[in-house]
Amino acid sequence: MGFFGLLTPGTLVDSHPMSRPIAKIQDEIRRLSAAEKEEVLRTLLEELDGPPDPDVESAWLKEVERRAGEIESGRVKCVPAEEVFRQLDALLKK
DSSP states (O other): OOGGGEEETTEEOOOSTTHHHHHHHHHHHHTSOHHHHHHHHHHHHHHHHOSOOTTHHHHHHHHHHHHHHHHHHTSSOOOOHHHHHHHHHHHHTO
């Protein structure tokens, strides 16, 4: 089943007693610009995710500082992306 109860693009699933109002909302969404659709989607995702965790930003900052410290001290060696992808390709071909 697809997004907004769509089975395939343009085919509504009529399995919910509220399908008429939802169908109207879906129709309105289809008429929005791409930017407006993005705004609606962001709002819906924020609603589903719940309130932001106030400690997340601080935790990520600490993690970035920890990783930067490991690189600067030489405890961790950076590997260029090209090398990582080469190694992955070799592993996947086995």
